[in-house]
Amino acid sequence: MDNNYSMLFPCPPSSSYTIPTTGLMNNSQSSNAFLDLKPSNNNDGEDVKGDEGNVKKKGEKKAKKPKYAFQTRSQVDILDDGYRWRKYGQKAVKNNKFPRSYYRCTHQGCNVKKQVQRLTKDEGVVVTTYEGVHTHPIEKTTDNFEHILSQMQIYTPF
DNA sequence: CGCGTTTGACCGGCGC
């Protein structure tokens, strides 16, 4: 029953996740901010990035999926947030020389999707977009997650 | 052996 989840962090605890901080958020609000993320209905037309012009404009029946964008500064694009993701596609995006990776939660009933994109101007910056909410507990300790959170800048699409 | 990853092709929607 107690599954032993081993660390999936492929990088040493030394320089990888160090953020030079362009204005680090208050540590007292770091982890709490994320946990406080609620499925607030975002207005249709609301976009995390309005530089591409998302064509997903529907706003009809059913509640819309909450979308959150995170900008993380990391050398690796494989940021493990505690859940298991399965890559289901990769597509190149205009305005970005780097391709965007599409991930999906491998959990049954958990149709949470995640998109990871790297900025062309700053390859050290990785933008992760979460869509949907997890309906299951994390598969591994959150300790490291909090650690990363303290180094993440949370962007609220408000 | 299992599953996670990779690449290509296909489909839908929107724009013009």
Place this chain on the structure above:
DNA sequence: GCGCCGGTCAAACGCG
């Protein structure tokens, strides 16, 4: 009506 773009699924392969 056609073209273009983005997004998703599927099959195959590799690795653990």
